[in-house]
Structures are given as structure tokens and as C-alpha cells.
Amino acid sequence: xxxxxxxAPHAMPLTLYTFSSPPRFYALTGVLVPVCWALCVALTAAxxxxxxxxxxxxxxxxxxYRIIFIHVPAAWMSMLLYLVMAFWAGIGWAFNARLxxxxxxxxxxxxxxxxFLALWTGALWGRPTWGTYWVWDARLTSELILLFLYxxxxxxxxxxxxxxxxxxxxxxxxxxxxxxxxxxxxSVKWWNTLHQGATVSLTAAPKMASTMLTAMLLMTFACWAxxxxxxxxxxxxxxxxxxxxxxxxxxxxxGGAR
Amino acid sequence: MNWESPAAFFAxxxxxxxxxxxxxxCLLCMLxxxxxxxxxxxxxxxxxRQEGGNxxxxxxxxxxxxxxxx
Numbered sequence: 001x002x003x004x005x006x007x008a009p010h011a012m013p014l015t016l017y018t019f020s021s022p023p024r025f026y027a028l029t030g031v032l033v034p035v036c037w038a039l040c041v042a043l044t045a046a047x048x049x050x051x052x053x054x055x056x057x058x059x060x061x062x063x064x065y066r067i068i069f070i071h072v073p074a075a076w077m078s079m080l081l082y083l084v085m086a087f088w089a090g091i092g093w094a095f096n097a098r099l100x101x102x103x104x105x106x107x108x109x110x111x112x113x114x115x116f117l118a119l120w121t122g123a124l125w126g127r128p129t130w131g132t133y134w135v136w137d138a139r140l141t142s143e144l145i146l147l148f149l150y151x152x153x154x155x156x157x158x159x160x161x162x163x164x165x166x167x168x169x170x171x172x173x174x175x176x177x178x179x180x181x182x183x184x185x186x187s188v189k190w191w192n193t194l195h196q197g198a199t200v201s202l203t204a205a206p207k208m209a210s211t212m213l214t215a216m217l218l219m220t221f222a223c224w225a226x227x228x229x230x231x232x233x234x235x236x237x238x239x240x241x242x243x244x245x246x247x248x249x250x251x252x253x254x255g256g257a258r
Numbered sequence: 259m260n261w262e263s264p265a266a267f268f269a270x271x272x273x274x275x276x277x278x279x280x281x282x283x284c285l286l287c288m289l290x291x292x293x294x295x296x297x298x299x300x301x302x303x304x305x306x307r308q309e310g311g312n313x314x315x316x317x318x319x320x321x322x323x324x325x326x327x328x
Contacts, residue, residue, distance in 0.1 A: 052267070053260060063271035067280045074284070109295075113287050121280040128273050226288060233295040240302035244309060253307035258300075 020099050022239045023248045029232040036229035040222050047218030055211045067125040068212070072199075073220040075118035077227060078146060079181050081111035085153070086178045089171035099235075101167035102242065104174065105157060106234035110227055112150035119143060130194060138187040139195035142180060149177040163242060 019025050051069035058065040085107040092101030122140065123133040134140065153170050160166035183190075188197045200206045206213050243249045261267040270277040 055260075057260065057271070062273065064273035064276055066270070066277055070280060070284050110291065113291050117284050117287060120283055124276040124280045128276050226292075230292050230295050233292065233299055237295065237299035237302045240299065240306055244302075244306050249306045250310040253303055253310050257303060 020097060022099055022102075022243055025099055026236055026239050026252075029236055033229050033232050033236075036225045036232065040225035040229060043218050043222035043225060047215050047222055050211060050215035050218060055215050056209060061129060064125065064128045067121050068199075069215050069219045071118060071121040071125060072216055073223040074114045074121060075143070076220060077223045078111060078115035078118050078143070079184060081107050081114060081227060082146060082149070082174075083178060083181055085111055086171075086174040089167070089174040093168050093171035098164075098242070099239070101164070101171070102238045103231070103235050104170065105167070106231050106238055108150055108154050108157075109234065110230050112147060112154065114223070114227075115143065115147040115150055119147065135194055137193045137195050138191040139184065139193055142184040142187050145180055146184060149173070149180060153177070 019028055047069060051066055055066070055069075057063055085104050088100045088107070089104035091097055092099075092104060119140070122143075126135070127133050153173050156173055157166040157170040160169055187193060188195055199208050200213065200216070208216075240249060268274055268278070
């Protein structure tokens with residue numbers, strides 16, 4: 001049992017498929033997770049310092065605009081993670097790639113959390129600036145639908161006992177639901193909404209002070225590092241749950257791994 | 259420097275409730291979620307360990323289905 005090639009990452013040449021093997025993925029992410037956490041803490045510290053101590057007071061909104069440094073990264077992550085989840089769910093379905101499906105399943109709770117945070121911070125920002133916590137505006141409503149899509153994906157996949165069938169049903173829901181992402185993104189253009197238009201876009205110069213933009217981007221990268229760390233940790237849990245009968249998991253467990 | 263005093267920092271121009279309410283809930287979520295994910299992995303590993311300990315090492319038969327999934 002010592003020569004099992006699946007548990008020895010260096011026994012075979014690296015290819016595109018090397019880390020699609022659950023044991024290799026498990027070993028690799030065991031190294032990456034602490035790195036992601038270190039990056040997350042450093043970027044968050046830098047972003048919050050820029051956001052609260054360097055970025056100036058906003059001319060029209062005063063201090064309350066500082067919610068932007070968590071609101072916009074959370075909203076970006078909520079949309080990005082949904083697309084990443086749908087992508088890996090689709091790969092797992094189309095190519096019968098088990099690890100891809102496990103990654104998709106592991107992304108859903110993190111995506112739902114960021115969607116909740118985008119809605120929560122938006123509500124607390126809306127009250128002092130718009131005079132209301134909630135309004136049935138196109139941007140807010142489509143973001144709420146995104147939260148329901150995440151929760152629906154989790155509920156559907158958890159309700160089906162056969163894990164591969166659950167993966168497939170979830171993939172269908174995730175892929176169909178991705179139509180909502182462009183709707184969220186363009187909602188502020190397509191409809192005349194209370195929510196303001198994009199402050200930062202790929203095609204135009206940012207409409208904000210450069211220190212504000214730097215703080216927002218630092219917080220965005222911090223959220224990326226956070227998402228990688230948590231999704232990798234949860235994928236490792238899913239791998240152990242699903243591969244429990246496999247020799248490499250038994251060896252890992254018997255070897256006193258923590 | 260933006261702030262005259264620590265009190266001014268915490269007041270956030272009178273909107274402290276909204277600013278700190280946002281950041282506090284984010285912090286809470288970002289502490290609880292990683293904790294839940296890490297706990298799930300530790301439990302999965304402990305279950306695998308228990309299952310490996312119960313198995314008779316002499317028998318090599320496939321017994322993946324002997325325990326119901328929790």
C-alpha cells in the first residue's frame with residue numbers, strides 16, 4: 001500500500017489532470033489553505049487601513065459611504081462565485097469529473113454568504129442614503145433571487161441521496177440560474193433603478209478617488225483569498241466524506257493526520 | 259488622517275450604526291463560516307479514522323456500504 005501512485009504527488013509527471021485526482025487535490029490544498037489565510041489577513045488589514053484612514057470623506061455621502069469597501073467586494077464575489085460554481089458543476093456533469101462536482105458543491109455556501117452580506121450591507125447603506133432598508137428595485141430584487149438560487153441549489157443537492165445524481169440535478173439548476181447574473185450586472189443600465197450605476201467598470205475610468213479604489217480592490221482581493229481558503233477547506237471535507245472507503249483516506253486517517 | 263479622535267472614528271459622522279453594523283456582521287460571518295468548514299473536515303477525518311479502526315485488516319472485501327451515511 002505504500003506505492004499507491006495516487007497518494008504520491010511527485011510519482012507522475014504533472015498534467016492538466018494531475019489535480020483532478022482527489023488525493024492530489026487534498027494534498028495540494030492542504031498546503032494552499034494556510035497561504036490563502038495569510039493573504040486574506042494581510043489584504044484585509046491593508047484594505048481596511050486604506051478605507052478608514054487614507055480614503056477621504058465622501059463629498060456627498062459623508063462617512064457612511066465607507067460601507068462600499070465591503071459591499072462592492074461582497075456583491076462582486078456573490079456573482080463571480082455563482083459563475084464559478086455553475087462552471088464546475090457543468091464540467092462535473094459533462095465529463096463525469098467527480099472533483100469538479102465536489103468543488104461546485106463546496107462553493108455554494110460561500111456564495112450564499114457573500115450574497116447575504118451584499119444584501120445586508122446594502123440595506124444598512126440604503127437606510128441613511130435612500131431612507132429605506134429595502135426597495136423592490138431591479139438590482140436588489142435580482143440579487144435576492146441570486147440568494148434563493150444558492151439556497152435552492154444547496155437544498156436540491158442535499159435532498160437527493162445519490163451524490164452523483166444530486167450533482168447532476170444541481171448542475172442543471174446552477175447552469176439555468178446563471179442567466180440571472182447578467183440580469184444583476186446590467187440591471188442598473190436596463191431599468192431606471194434607485195441603485196446607482198457602476199462606479200467601476202472595465203470600459204471606463206473609475207468615478208472615484210484613487211485611494212478609495214485602491215481600498216476597494218484590496219478588499220476584493222482579500223475576499224478572493226477568503227473564498228479560496230474556505231472553498232478549499234470545504235472541498236477537502238467533501239472529498240473525505242465521499243472517499244471514505246478509499247485506501248488513501250484510511251491511510252491518511254490511520255496516519256494521524258489532523 | 260481622517261479622524262480628530264477615537265470617538266469621531268467610532269461615530270462615523272453620525273452613521274456609526276450603519277457602518278459598524280455592516281462590518282460587524284461581515285466579520286461574524288467570515289469567522290463562523292470558516293469554523294464550520296474546518297469542523298466539517300475534522301469530523302469527516304474522524305469518521306474515516308473510526309471506520310478504518312473498526313475494519314478487520316485481514317479482510318479485503320469491499321464494505322463501503324456497511325455504515326449508513328449520516
